Amino acid sequence: MTAELTAPPRDIALGLRNLTTEFRTHDGPLRAVNQVTLDVYRGRALAIIGESGSGKSALLRSVLGLLPRSAKITGNVFLDGRDLLAVRRKEREAVRGSRIGMIFQDPLTALDPVFTIGRQLTETLRRHHRLREPAARSRALELLEAVRIPAPEHRFNAYPFELSGGMRQRVVIAMALAGEPEILLADEPTTALDATVQARVMALIASIQQERTMAMVIVTHDLAAASQVADDIAVMYAGRVIEQGPVADVIGSPAHPYTRGLLGANVQAGQTRPPAIIPGAPPNLARLPPGCSFAPRCAESKPACWTNGFPTARARSRTHWAACLNVPGPGGTR
Amino acid sequence: MSGPRDKESELLAVADLHKTFRLRGGREASAVDGVTMSVAAGATLGIVGESGCGKSTLARMIVGLVQPDRGRISFDGKPLPAERSGEARRDIQMVFQDPYSALNPKASVGDSVGLALRVHGHDRAETRRRVRALLDQVGLHANHASYYPHQLSGGQRQRVNIARALALDPRLVVCDEAVSALDKSVQAQILALLRELRTEKNLSFVFISHDLNVVEYMSDQVAVMYLGRIVETGTPAQLYRRPLHPYTKALLASVPQLGTKVREPPVVDGDVPSPLDPPSGCRFRTRCPHATEICAATTPRLEEHDQGQRVACHLYPPQGEAHVRRS
Numbered sequence: 136m137t138a139e140l141t142a143p144p145r146d147i148a149l150g151l152r153n154l155t156t157e158f159r160t161h162d163g164p165l166r167a168v169n170q171v172t173l174d175v176y177r178g179r180a181l182a183i184i185g186e187s188g189s190g191k192s193a194l195l196r197s198v199l200g201l202l203p204r205s206a207k208i209t210g211n212v213f214l215d216g217r218d219l220l221a222v223r224r225k226e227r228e229a230v231r232g233s234r235i236g237m238i239f240q241d242p243l244t245a246l247d248p249v250f251t252i253g254r255q256l257t258e259t260l261r262r263h264h265r266l267r268e269p270a271a272r273s274r275a276l277e278l279l280e281a282v283r284i285p286a287p288e289h290r291f292n293a294y295p296f297e298l299s300g301g302m303r304q305r306v307v308i309a310m311a312l313a314g315e316p317e318i319l320l321a322d323e324p325t326t327a328l329d330a331t332v333q334a335r336v337m338a339l340i341a342s343i344q345q346e347r348t349m350a351m352v353i354v355t356h357d358l359a360a361a362s363q364v365a366d367d368i369a370v371m372y373a374g375r376v377i378e379q380g381p382v383a384d385v386i387g388s389p390a391h392p393y394t395r396g397l398l399g400a401n402v403q404a405g406q407t408r409p410p411a412i413i414p415g416a417p418p419n420l421a422r423l424p425p426g427c428s429f430a431p432r433c434a435e436s437k438p439a440c441w442t443n444g445f446p447t448a449r450a451r452s453r454t455h456w457a458a459c460l461n462v463p464g465p466g467g468t469r
Numbered sequence: 470m471s472g473p474r475d476k477e478s479e480l481l482a483v484a485d486l487h488k489t490f491r492l493r494g495g496r497e498a499s500a501v502d503g504v505t506m507s508v509a510a511g512a513t514l515g516i517v518g519e520s521g522c523g524k525s526t527l528a529r530m531i532v533g534l535v536q537p538d539r540g541r542i543s544f545d546g547k548p549l550p551a552e553r554s555g556e557a558r559r560d561i562q563m564v565f566q567d568p569y570s571a572l573n574p575k576a577s578v579g580d581s582v583g584l585a586l587r588v589h590g591h592d593r594a595e596t597r598r599r600v601r602a603l604l605d606q607v608g609l610h611a612n613h614a615s616y617y618p619h620q621l622s623g624g625q626r627q628r629v630n631i632a633r634a635l636a637l638d639p640r641l642v643v644c645d646e647a648v649s650a651l652d653k654s655v656q657a658q659i660l661a662l663l664r665e666l667r668t669e670k671n672l673s674f675v676f677i678s679h680d681l682n683v684v685e686y687m688s689d690q691v692a693v694m695y696l697g698r699i700v701e702t703g704t705p706a707q708l709y710r711r712p713l714h715p716y717t718k719a720l721l722a723s724v725p726q727l728g729t730k731v732r733e734p735p736v737v738d739g740d741v742p743s744p745l746d747p748p749s750g751c752r753f754r755t756r757c758p759h760a761t762e763i764c765a766a767t768t769p770r771l772e773e774h775d776q777g778q779r780v781a782c783h784l785y786p787p788q789g790e791a792h793v794r795r796s
Contacts, residue, residue: 412657
């Protein structure tokens with residue numbers, strides 16, 4: 136859908152094409168992710184923004200192959216021209232540990248409570264990097280240092296419960312970096328942390344991504360946090376990406392009415408006027424409306440929005456597009 | 470907050486409230502340690518702080534769900550006894566964070582909202598009539614009364630919780646992270662509803678949240694809590710424009726603002742210490758860039774600094790003494 140809008144393919148670290156994920160439910164098939172086409176560029180951070188049920192986490196899990204077998208995933212996930220969805224499970228697992236690093240929301244469940252963090256780190260290094268004992272240990276200490284854990288030799292033998300939430304999330308980040316990945320995927324990495332800790336962990340993730348010129352996808356519901364670390368933003372609604380572009384464009388001149396609503400609903404510092412209200416609630420993903428899925432809540436919808444299928448992407452600039460009939464498309468019709 | 474202003478208008482006053490939880494193995498967690506604050510009639514007091522700061526324990530003591538170890542809670546000028554009267558329980562209601570677990574999944578919306586009315590002596594017909602009016606007031610339909618919680622969205626469930634809290638015509642509603650579990654677009658709807666109810670019914674609120682922007686928007690007065698104590702209070706304008714306490718400053722610096730790329734870490738290091746083993750003296754000193762020996766030795770008192778803005782920090786000696794800043 137956006138292939139013609141993207142930069143040359145050599146800059147693309149990860150390319151999603153028509154990625155669709157369906158779950159079987161009592162109401163029939165539920166499309167959690169609906170024909171998502173996205174490119175993640177080398178050295179750039181992409182934030183995927185969405186509210187609960189928008190499909191942002193399901194998207195990340197589909198890419199990683201972390202969904203239950205009952206989930207039906209179609210489309211392509213290209214890494215270096217190879218489709219991760221087409222390769223065997225074993226091969227995908229190898230890629231997951233080495234080329235793609237993952238950071239999850241809750242650091243306590245991401246770590247095994249019965250092993251020391253040193254043991255968990257060296258295990259990862261032995262498995263994915265084939266490092267032997269002394270080398271694995273010194274590399275693990277390097278990683279703990281890279282995520283700014285004070286006194287790493289001392290923490291090496293600590294169990295997860297002995298660390299604070301912020302320290303645990305640093306360990307999770309260190310584990311994600313163990314395989315020297317080219318791509319870092321983070322699912323709400325600071326949501327479970329306290330505000331003052333959140334800011335530091337976010338700053339750490341941003342600096343690591345830049346130092347190592349990794350591609351990063353960060354999934355979050357927090358627009359402000361996303362704008363701090365990301366270069367680009369993709370906004371998801373009801374399983375689809377409905378707007379994408381550089382942070383300054385999406386936040387400065389949002390093209391989709393939903394993005395505008397989300398920005399207006401965000402209470403900002405020093406705000407005295409009431410936050411904008413998006414009426415209603417997101418649609419049931421098993422019973423999507425025939426036209427634009429946002430039309431029932433949209434103040435700007437017109438008859439065509441309800442009937443003409445989901446709107447195709449319309450470009451605002453070479454890098455900024457939105458799936459809305461009210462955005463003047465390439466043909467310029469309104 | 471309870472400064473020189475006339476005490477007449479104070480609806481809720483809390484004085485030197487303490488609560489320590491005893492855990493297995495004889496360990497003790499100091500959750501609330503000497504909190505004094507008040508809420509004026511028709512006003513909203515916002516409370517901000519990170520996990521473990523005691524804001525939820527404070528909320529539960531105000532509504533009577535947790536018994537304080539020490540201290541006084543007065544409502545409308547009268548001290549509230551440990552065993553509260555029916556009237557006192559009607560007057561102070563609470564809205565919880567998780568709109569789903571706060572509702573009985575096996576009770577219909579009408580039963581959940583009407584239960585308190587029945588308990589407080591309304592008959593069936595009167596209860597049904599009141600429930601319909603309440604649902605209407607919070608922006609739901611009368612026929613939502615026959616729905617069950619799982620049939621509602623998160624925002625609708627929180628509306629039900631608000632309707633239930635309003636059922637007995639309270640004068641003070643304590644909202645403990647009442648919008649935190651909601652999506653931003655739904656959160657805005659609930660904030661608008663709360664503001665509307667406040668004007669219409671002259672309700673007072675204690676509005677607890679970790680979201681500083683939302684608290685600023687909702688509150689007339691704000692108290693910042695850290696490890697069981699209030700470290701600073703004032704109007705939103707005072708606190709947000711000219712924060713005094715190093716913790717308030719750190720908290721404000723941590724709030725991501727739209728479109729700003731702050732890549733350098735903010736000043737405060739480390740995590741919040743455990744309430745099982747709080748630092749001596751000022752509890753923030755272990756993370757404070759300005760801490761000196763006096764901070765470990767003496768607990769700073771919450772003293773008025775300027776026009777009702779109060780701060781508990783040795784950097785700001787009480788008025789009258791010389792204004793020497795230690796750094």
